[in-house]
Amino acid sequence: MSPTSAPSKDQDGGAALPSQNRRGRAAGRRPFVRFLVRRIVTALLLALGITLVTFILTNLVPGDPAAANLGQRAIGDPAIVAQWRADHGLDKPLPQQYLIHLSGVLHGDFGQSQQSHRPVADDLAEFVPATLELAGAAILISLVLGVAFGVVAALRRDRLSDHILRVTSLFGISVPTFWLALVAFYVFFYRLQITPGSGRIDPGMTAPPHVTGLYTIDAALSGQWDVFASAAAHLITPALVLALYTIGLLTRFTRSAVLEVLGQDYVRAARAKGLPARVILFRYVLRSALVPVITVAGLAFGSLLSGTVLVEAIFAWPGIGQYAYKSATSLDLPAVMGVGLVVGVVYLVINLIVDVLYGVIDPRVRIS
Amino acid sequence: MIRRLTEGGRGGRRGGLTRRLPEAWRQPLAIVGGVVAFAWIVIALAAPLVAPHDPLAQELPRLAPPGPGHWFGTDQLGRDILSRVLYGARVSIPLTLLLVALSVLIGGLLGACAGYFGRWVDETIMRLADLVFAFPTIILAMVVAAALGASLGNAVLAVLVVAWPAYARVTRGLVLGIREREFVMSGRLLGFSAWRSLRVDVLPNVTGPVLVLATLDIGTALLLLSGLSFLGLGAKPPSPEWGAMVASGVDVFDSWWVATFPGLAILTVVLAFNFLGDTLRDALDPRTARAIKERAI
Numbered sequence: 001m002s003p004t005s006a007p008s009k010d011q012d013g014g015a016a017l018p019s020q021n022r023r024g025r026a027a028g029r030r031p032f033v034r035f036l037v038r039r040i041v042t043a044l045l046l047a048l049g050i051t052l053v054t055f056i057l058t059n060l061v062p063g064d065p066a067a068a069n070l071g072q073r074a075i076g077d078p079a080i081v082a083q084w085r086a087d088h089g090l091d092k093p094l095p096q097q098y099l100i101h102l103s104g105v106l107h108g109d110f111g112q113s114q115q116s117h118r119p120v121a122d123d124l125a126e127f128v129p130a131t132l133e134l135a136g137a138a139i140l141i142s143l144v145l146g147v148a149f150g151v152v153a154a155l156r157r158d159r160l161s162d163h164i165l166r167v168t169s170l171f172g173i174s175v176p177t178f179w180l181a182l183v184a185f186y187v188f189f190y191r192l193q194i195t196p197g198s199g200r201i202d203p204g205m206t207a208p209p210h211v212t213g214l215y216t217i218d219a220a221l222s223g224q225w226d227v228f229a230s231a232a233a234h235l236i237t238p239a240l241v242l243a244l245y246t247i248g249l250l251t252r253f254t255r256s257a258v259l260e261v262l263g264q265d266y267v268r269a270a271r272a273k274g275l276p277a278r279v280i281l282f283r284y285v286l287r288s289a290l291v292p293v294i295t296v297a298g299l300a301f302g303s304l305l306s307g308t309v310l311v312e313a314i315f316a317w318p319g320i321g322q323y324a325y326k327s328a329t330s331l332d333l334p335a336v337m338g339v340g341l342v343v344g345v346v347y348l349v350i351n352l353i354v355d356v357l358y359g360v361i362d363p364r365v366r367i368s
Numbered sequence: 369m370i371r372r373l374t375e376g377g378r379g380g381r382r383g384g385l386t387r388r389l390p391e392a393w394r395q396p397l398a399i400v401g402g403v404v405a406f407a408w409i410v411i412a413l414a415a416p417l418v419a420p421h422d423p424l425a426q427e428l429p430r431l432a433p434p435g436p437g438h439w440f441g442t443d444q445l446g447r448d449i450l451s452r453v454l455y456g457a458r459v460s461i462p463l464t465l466l467l468v469a470l471s472v473l474i475g476g477l478l479g480a481c482a483g484y485f486g487r488w489v490d491e492t493i494m495r496l497a498d499l500v501f502a503f504p505t506i507i508l509a510m511v512v513a514a515a516l517g518a519s520l521g522n523a524v525l526a527v528l529v530v531a532w533p534a535y536a537r538v539t540r541g542l543v544l545g546i547r548e549r550e551f552v553m554s555g556r557l558l559g560f561s562a563w564r565s566l567r568v569d570v571l572p573n574v575t576g577p578v579l580v581l582a583t584l585d586i587g588t589a590l591l592l593l594s595g596l597s598f599l600g601l602g603a604k605p606p607s608p609e610w611g612a613m614v615a616s617g618v619d620v621f622d623s624w625w626v627a628t629f630p631g632l633a634i635l636t637v638v639l640a641f642n643f644l645g646d647t648l649r650d651a652l653d654p655r656t657a658r659a660i661k662e663r664a665i
Binding site for chain 2: 045046049050053054057058166167170171173175176177178179180182183186190302303305306307309310313314325327329331333336337339340343348
């Protein structure tokens with residue numbers, strides 16, 4: 001039972017002859033390839049655009065990068081400055097500088113952080129798993145709660161529970177994440193002491209053996225359940241804080257998607273046939289209502305990645321969000337650009353996957 | 369089927385604004401949102417009259433908890449937090465409104481150009497918009513603000529960079545869609561000039577959705593702007609900007625009042641505009657309206 005059947009059956013025409021059907025399917029396959037190629041090419045162009053944006057922004061900076069990177073004494077010596085500029089390709093024309101920058105990025109060279117004095121790529125590689133764990137947990141929470149709330153709100157439209165969910169979800173998209181993180185930290189850790197403090201595991205514990213870099217999964221894989229419990233306990237508050245915005249977003253979206261499907265003729269027909277409400281909900285309504293939710297979930301992931309910058313700083317979560325926060329506050333430009341580049345590309349890839357998935361599920365998308 | 373087509377045509381032609389707005393205003397959410405938003409605008413205008421203290425004056429005691437002398441307590445430098453929160457409205461609210469107005473203007477203009485001229489103009493503008501959409505918002509705003517240098521003006525510019533494409537996309541889509549609709553065609557066939565057709569048939573259908581987007585965007589813009597200030601990329605001390613005030617509360621988080629009240633200020637403003645925007649969207653979105661109408665039958 002594939003989720004595609006409901007819309008595609010209508011389009012193919014259920015009573016088509018077998019030969020016609022086969023021809024139809026063969027013709028249908030090529031548009032998908034074209035769709036796939038077009039999406040991948042667009043994504044590649046956008047990735048190129050992202051590198052161009054970070055390059056242009058880096059060059060916008062007033063002030064001499066040589067001055068920022070060389071010591072006080074070296075700056076006084078024109079020969080050293082000229083040598084440094086030549087080493088970094090700064091004496092070449094801008095287009096050529098961009099190509100140098102691009103080839104550096106393709107080779108994983110994002111420059112050197114002025115703060116940690118390490119290559120930005122090394123810094124990022126170290127911090128990415130923590131953010132993936134946090135953002136992954138948050139998107140899971142958002143999908144489960146957001147979809148459930150949205151369905152409940154749609155089914156109980158204009159009743160008390162719908163109104164409460166509407167206000168709650170608007171609250172979710174209105175609360176400043178950085179502030180909520182601080183309040184949650186203060187209330188649950190400092191006052192009530194029911195959640196552990198900052199970081200990914202308790203201070204006395206050693207991290208589980210590195211497999212994925214995600215502490216909860218690594219701990220479970222190695223059977224260290226005490227470490228798993230600690231990692232999960234540390235994860236839950238920041239993940240919930242981070243998820244609140246996307247829960248609100250997905251609740252609102254799911255509600256209107258379900259409402260729209262509920263008004264369709266085929267749902268009314270199913271109801272008229274006397275099918276049980278549960279069957280109508282799961283087989284008729286959710287199957288088509290949840291398809292567009294996938295796209296929104298992909299876009300919501302972008303706001304999650306944005307949110308990590310504001311949440312990780314408060315919970316001292318050692319991810320790229322905290323790294324971005326520290327780099328931004330100290331105006332460590334190569335590091336900030338590195339984060340922008342990596343997060344931009346990650347977001348692009350996720351939305352590419354979502355788009356393609358959407359094309360697989362809903363054939364109508366491929367035609368446009 | 370026929371009824372639905374004609375219904376869509378009529379709904380489109382008269383434009384949602386004039387007919388559906390009064391209904392929207394009677395919704396409790398819209399009333400609460402409107403009252404709170406209005407109150408904040410009054411506070412922004414009248415801050416010097418209502419604030420009990422000078423927002424920058426440093427007095428003892430420092431970090432005093434909320435009490436009779438200082439309702440919201442004082443911060444690390446002994447400044448009255450209530451006065452700072454009230455004065456903060458003068459920083460954040462006008463800047464946010466200006467920001468959204470500029471985004472509507474720039475995005476709307478570029479989107480209309482893209483939709484109207486098509487071809488390479490469309491391609492250039494929309495690919496630029498795609499590029500902005502390729503970044504998560506705060507990340508791009510942060511990157512832009514960091515590159516331009518930390519100041520409130522640059523933070524506004526950074527948010528503007530990430531905010532305009534939404535309007536460009538919506539306006540372009542609307543202009544493209546409406547240009548081909550029957551009621552526009554029939555207007556042209558009846559001898560409407562291009563300008564009259566644009567004013568009577570196209571514009572009313574564009575302003576509704578753009579207005580809703582703008583109302584909803586006020587909240588988002590304020591969240592972004594205060595977020596940048598929280599990151600240290602916006603307002604500079606001693607400016608009583610709410611995001612920067614929350615940031616200063618991080619260092620003394622056991623004195624909960626330092627961060628709590630400015631955060632609540634952001635929350636109430638954003639919530640008020642989202643209440644308004646959400647009600648407007650429900651009232652003006654033909655799809656939701658139709659879905660509800662059909663269910664009611």
